[in-house]
Amino acid sequence: MKPAARQPATLAAHAVGFSDPIHGAIVPPIHPSTTYERDEDNQLINAARLYSRADNPGYDAVESLLTQLEHGAASLVFSSGMSAATAVFLALQPGDHVIVPPVFYWALRNWLSDWATRWGLKVEAVDTAQPALVAAAIRPGTTKLLWVETPANPNLAIADIAALAEIAHHAGARLVVDSTFATPVHSQPLTLGADLVMHSATKYLNGHSDVIAGSLTTHVDDDYWKRVRLMRNQIGTVLGPFEAWLLLRGMRTLFVRVPAQSRSALALAENFSSHPAIKTVLYPGLASHPGHAVAAKQMHGGFGGMLSLRVNGGAPAALALMRKLQIWKRATSLGGVESLIEHRASVEPPAGGTPDDLLRLSVGIEDAGDLIADLEQALG
Numbered sequence: 246m247k248p249a250a251r252q253p254a255t256l257a258a259h260a261v262g263f264s265d266p267i268h269g270a271i272v273p274p275i276h277p278s279t280t281y282e283r284d285e286d287n288q289l290i291n292a293a294r295l296y297s298r299a300d301n302p303g304y305d306a307v308e309s310l311l312t313q314l315e316h317g318a319a320s321l322v323f324s325s326g327m328s329a330a331t332a333v334f335l336a337l338q339p340g341d342h343v344i345v346p347p348v349f350y351w352a353l354r355n356w357l358s359d360w361a362t363r364w365g366l367k368v369e370a371v372d373t374a375q376p377a378l379v380a381a382a383i384r385p386g387t388t389k390l391l392w393v394e395t396p397a398n399p400n401l402a403i404a405d406i407a408a409l410a411e412i413a414h415h416a417g418a419r420l421v422v423d424s425t426f427a428t429p430v431h432s433q434p435l436t437l438g439a440d441l442v443m444h445s446a447t448k449y450l451n452g453h454s455d456v457i458a459g460s461l462t463t464h465v466d467d468d469y470w471k472r473v474r475l476m477r478n479q480i481g482t483v484l485g486p487f488e489a490w491l492l493l494r495g496m497r498t499l500f501v502r503v504p505a506q507s508r509s510a511l512a513l514a515e516n517f518s519s520h521p522a523i524k525t526v527l528y529p530g531l532a533s534h535p536g537h538a539v540a541a542k543q544m545h546g547g548f549g550g551m552l553s554l555r556v557n558g559g560a561p562a563a564l565a566l567m568r569k570l571q572i573w574k575r576a577t578s579l580g581g582v583e584s585l586i587e588h589r590a591s592v593e594p595p596a597g598g599t600p601d602d603l604l605r606l607s608v609g610i611e612d613a614g615d616l617i618a619d620l621e622q623a624l625g
């Protein structure tokens with residue numbers, strides 16, 4: 246009898262159905278070996294395994310799970326989100342034109358305007374929340390890649406994946422989506438026309454603030470994807486075997502953690518949108534957010550666990566609020582089970598334009614009432 250198609254939460258909980266045929270173990274092992282043996286005739290015992298800078302058996306389940314959750318053709322895990330993202334650009338050619346948003350993860354923006362530009366990429370910033378502007382800026386035949394982050398870090402801007410995919414493809418370019426904030430729980434960019442989806446797996450996929458990792462999933466296993474794969478091998482941006490194991494373990498609870506985080510984030514956004522000390526709540530789940538209609542169209546089951554608050558009184562008020570918090574942890578990063586808060590202008594270069602009254606919140610799995618009460622007492 247053909248098994249029934251499994252829901253994503255089931256695939257994740259079962260780590261795509263691993264079971265050990267020798268011992269019956271239900272948790273996959275860790276493979277620390279860096280090298281793989283040949284037989285007397287100099288043939289690799291397993292033709293797919295040569296050296297662990299190319300691959301590791303511990304990637305199989307996590308890459309297969311990502312491929313299934315994203316509805317792609319293949320996935321690769323990397324040593325960080327940044328190494329996954331940079332592989333996408335390094336697989337292009339010097340002289341290629343790429344379009345990126347004006348606001349997205351600052352370290353990638355910096356790398357593109359510094360190293361990648363010196364290498365020869367022509368990087369142009371266009372507001373990807375406005376497809377008409379992208380359509381006007383894209384150069385058919387010359388623009389090779391359109392990069393979007395949705396929801397974006399840290400302003401929570403929304404890009405219309407389906408509309409941008411059409412514009413990109415019409416011009417012969419690829420659309421790559423950094424879906425770190427959305428997660429595969431709420432969005433599958435490949436089903437909307439994107440060519441590649443990227444995650445900082447450090448965040449929600451792992452979910453416990455104890456692994457640095459990245460991932461890419463492709464819609465088609467073509468020559469470009471083979472160059473991306475080769476890049477990981479040549480540069481050696483491979484994930485450690487223990488980190489791969491931790492990542493898979495974290496992903497098993499993804500469909501429990503993320504919906505809870507999104508529910509709490511919405512409760513926080515609603516609560517603080519009318520608070521006198523708050524100037525604006527940036528959260529795509531609010532009807533007042535400029536990207537709400539697009540977010541509602543392309544995200545399902547929630548709008549993610551990230552929101553930003555702009556407080557009245559600028560940086561001094563933002564920092565004073567943070568000082569009084571007792572539950573929220575003052576730390577960078579996001580997507581873990583514990584709630585984190587960060588004054589982004591303190592860590593991003595000033596050229597990025599992040600307002601100094603902005604606090605970015607990563608909502609954890611604590612009781613939402615406790616999280617709201619802690620912020621309220623800190624706001625006085």
Ligand SMILES: Cc1ncc(COP(=O)(O)O)c(C=O)c1O
Nearest residue numbers: 325326327350398425445447458
């Ligand atoms: C949206 C987004 N993309 C990419 C990255 C980079 O990921 P990593 O820190 O795993 O290299 C981050 C890190 O904060 C991020 O927030």
